[in-house]
Amino acid sequence: MMFFKGQVKKITELTFNQYCLLLENLQAAKKAVPGQFLHIRIREGLAPFLRRPFSIAGTSPREGTVSVIFRIVGEGTAMLSHLQPGENLDCLGPLGSGFETIDKAACSVLIAGGIGAAPLLFLARKLTDEKKKVFLFYGASTASELIPLKKYLPSEVEIHWATEDGSAGYEGLVTGLFVKALKKGLKPEEIFACGPRPMLQALALKNDQWNFPLQLSLEERMACGIGACQGCALKTKSGDEIGYRMVCRDGPVFHSYEVVW
Amino acid sequence: MQNMQVELGPLKLKNPVLAASGTFGFGEEFSSFFDLHELGALVVNGITLKPKQGNPPPRVVETPAGMLNAIGLQNPGLDVFLADELPRLKNCRAAIIVNIAGETEDDYVILARELSTTEGICAIELNLSCPNVKKGGILFGTAAHTIDKLVTKVRKASNLPLIVKLSPNVTDIAELARAAENGGADILSLINTLRGMVIDTAGRRPFLGNITGGLSGPAVRPVAVRAVYEVYRAVSIPIIGMGGIVNVQDALQFFMAGAQAVAVGTASFVDPFAIPRLIAGLHSYLESQNIVGINEIVGAAHSF
Numbered sequence: 274m275m276f277f278k279g280q281v282k283k284i285t286e287l288t289f290n291q292y293c294l295l296l297e298n299l300q301a302a303k304k305a306v307p308g309q310f311l312h313i314r315i316r317e318g319l320a321p322f323l324r325r326p327f328s329i330a331g332t333s334p335r336e337g338t339v340s341v342i343f344r345i346v347g348e349g350t351a352m353l354s355h356l357q358p359g360e361n362l363d364c365l366g367p368l369g370s371g372f373e374t375i376d377k378a379a380c381s382v383l384i385a386g387g388i389g390a391a392p393l394l395f396l397a398r399k400l401t402d403e404k405k406k407v408f409l410f411y412g413a414s415t416a417s418e419l420i421p422l423k424k425y426l427p428s429e430v431e432i433h434w435a436t437e438d439g440s441a442g443y444e445g446l447v448t449g450l451f452v453k454a455l456k457k458g459l460k461p462e463e464i465f466a467c468g469p470r471p472m473l474q475a476l477a478l479k480n481d482q483w484n485f486p487l488q489l490s491l492e493e494r495m496a497c498g499i500g501a502c503q504g505c506a507l508k509t510k511s512g513d514e515i516g517y518r519m520v521c522r523d524g525p526v527f528h529s530y531e532v533v534w
Numbered sequence: 535m536q537n538m539q540v541e542l543g544p545l546k547l548k549n550p551v552l553a554a555s556g557t558f559g560f561g562e563e564f565s566s567f568f569d570l571h572e573l574g575a576l577v578v579n580g581i582t583l584k585p586k587q588g589n590p591p592p593r594v595v596e597t598p599a600g601m602l603n604a605i606g607l608q609n610p611g612l613d614v615f616l617a618d619e620l621p622r623l624k625n626c627r628a629a630i631i632v633n634i635a636g637e638t639e640d641d642y643v644i645l646a647r648e649l650s651t652t653e654g655i656c657a658i659e660l661n662l663s664c665p666n667v668k669k670g671g672i673l674f675g676t677a678a679h680t681i682d683k684l685v686t687k688v689r690k691a692s693n694l695p696l697i698v699k700l701s702p703n704v705t706d707i708a709e710l711a712r713a714a715e716n717g718g719a720d721i722l723s724l725i726n727t728l729r730g731m732v733i734d735t736a737g738r739r740p741f742l743g744n745i746t747g748g749l750s751g752p753a754v755r756p757v758a759v760r761a762v763y764e765v766y767r768a769v770s771i772p773i774i775g776m777g778g779i780v781n782v783q784d785a786l787q788f789f790m791a792g793a794q795a796v797a798v799g800t801a802s803f804v805d806p807f808a809i810p811r812l813i814a815g816l817h818s819y820l821e822s823q824n825i826v827g828i829n830e831i832v833g834a835a836h837s838f
């Protein structure tokens with residue numbers, strides 16, 4: 274865990290309301306693993322008051338950069354989108370634990386709902402480095418909200434698109450698109466998912482029958498981001514024991530069988 | 535030469551800045567940011583006799599210049615605290631104050647007794663003011679006679695310096711402060727969080743899993759300063775002031791209102807270096823004003 278000032282290198286609008294923020298910090302770039310996040314202080318002062326958590330969407334250890342992909346949903350993210358190159362952002366991170374990939378798996382599936390694609394982009398790079406065949410199922414509500422992800426992904430990754438209104442790709446939820454691929458013979462040996470809670474829950478429940486190794490990156494409201502306040506509780510089970518674990522410290526990635534919905 | 539040391543009755547601290555209970559865990563998380571030895575004292579998470587799971591999420595939500603929390607005293611219980619957390623804490627060489635909460639008077643008495651026979655603890659803080667648990671805590675902390683009775687019992691069970699933490703969710707905090715002093719408290723700490731609520735308008739329901747939560751951060755500071763000011767007039771025991779402290783100017787308000795020490799809570803979530811910054815800032819302030827010790831300004835606002 275660490276603290277750093279990340280200098281804003283570039284901020285790019287990806288599609289309406291969704292941005293990529295490129296921060297310069299060599300140590301963070303070297304240290305981060307897929308699944309971890311940064312806890313960012315948007316600016317000094319009282320509004321916004323708390324830090325905001327964002328998954329790390331990629332790193333370039335060579336250039337010493339870390340990227341974050343975010344969607345404007347409120348005051349903090351709106352301010353973030355107005356940052357100028359050269360400004361310094363106060364960050365904690367990389368925080369949390371990353372995705373655990375399975376050495377022997379040859380076919381990996383990523384399932385992304387909306388901005389949930391962010392941590393999976395970083396993971397895709399790791400999986401292709403591990404010489405795995407990688408499929409990304411990526412859904413949004415409508416075509417204009419789909420981020421053109423191709424340029425952030427290794428070319429080997431096979432992308433399948435879904436929109437709820439059918440304006441691009443498969444019409445329906447991304448989980449539906451994935452089920453369709455399973456029926457056509459897709460044989461995932463590990464699955465990683467990030468997206469809205471209902472999507473993750475639906476996937477976890479279906480997986481009770483499929484029994485694929487499934488890891489989920491979850492969100493919860495955070496204050497400290499480092500495990501001190503016990504604010505970001507997630508109900509989990511381990512054996513017969515049910516209790517709360519902290520998304521910031523014990524996650525944000527959890528095995529699907531650990532989560533109590 | 536400026537002297538940062540303070541004596542709060544029987545409790546001597548190397549400087550007047552404490553980490554507030556529930557906001558600093560058991561110290562471990564912050565030890566990667568700075569040496570906890572720098573702290574005036576570390577008040578650990580509220581401990582109960584039995585382990586406590588805490589409240590369902592969401593447990594925190596941002597509010598203007600502050601936040602609500604409804605953690606519900608999630609903690610591993612006394613035994614695990616003593617076996618696992620305390621040894622680790624002792625290694626960091628900070629002065630350790632243990633915050634305790636009970637569902638019954640006996641809980642408090644047992645906790646206090648057990649902690650008194652444990653090495654490495656410099657004081658006990660009775661949490662009579664947690665707004666987020668159904669049983670105990672604040673139930674003891676809102677009436678003078680229950681405070682007096684409970685503090686008297688705990689006083690008999692322990693010879694450690696005894697701090698009583700007061701709730702601002704009362705009509706007259708000075709009356710309760712007097713009751714705690716009567717019961718034998720050595721020190722008072724205030725304020726705990728203010729009860730509050732946020733509604734999720736899209737879902738048309740309370741936002742927090744616990745429905746209500748406790749407000750902290752700069753938003754509560756004026757309430758806290760007022761509480762310290764009133765309590766200072768009512769009692770003769772030392773006060774640890776807290777509520778929304780971020781920087782030196784904030785802390786000075788508390789000293790001048792009558793606190794001999796201050797605690798920092800929520801600010802550490804925003805800036806993990808908030809406490810060491812405040813300690814350094816206070817030192818420079820004393821220097822620049824030619825003040826020998828904090829005591830010179832304690833209560834200054836009462837004699838203008």
Ligand SMILES: Cc1cc2nc3c(=O)[nH]c(=O)nc-3n(C[C@H](O)[C@H](O)[C@H](O)COP(=O)(O)OP(=O)(O)OC[C@H]3O[C@@H](n4cnc5c(N)ncnc54)[C@H](O)[C@@H]3O)c2cc1C
Binds near residue numbers: 347350388391495596
């Ligand atoms: C581990 C983790 C990783 C995340 N990764 C990303 C990412 O890669 N890209 C991205 O766009 N968003 C991500 N989010 C969500 C992001 O943190 C919120 O969208 C952001 O905090 C909203 O801030 P705001 O001020 O714009 O919104 P507001 O709604 O005004 O924020 C008010 C408060 O609610 C909190 N909040 C609001 N939405 C969320 C949420 N979904 N999860 C947690 N807290 C929330 C804010 O942090 C703030 O404290 C992630 C959340 C978590 C917990």
Ligand SMILES: Cc1cc2nc3c(=O)[nH]c(=O)nc-3n(C[C@H](O)[C@H](O)[C@H](O)COP(=O)(O)O)c2cc1C
Binds near residue numbers: 605607
């Ligand atoms: C997340 C959180 C947890 C807390 N837990 C406790 C606790 O266990 N016991 C206690 O006496 N006070 C607890 N408090 C209250 C703080 O110690 C402090 O009194 C209050 O937050 C006001 O100070 P601040 O504005 O600097 O945070 C908690 C506060 C927060 C924000």
Ligand code: FES
Binds near residue numbers: 494495497519
């Ligand atoms: S946000 Fe404080 S424990 Fe996770």
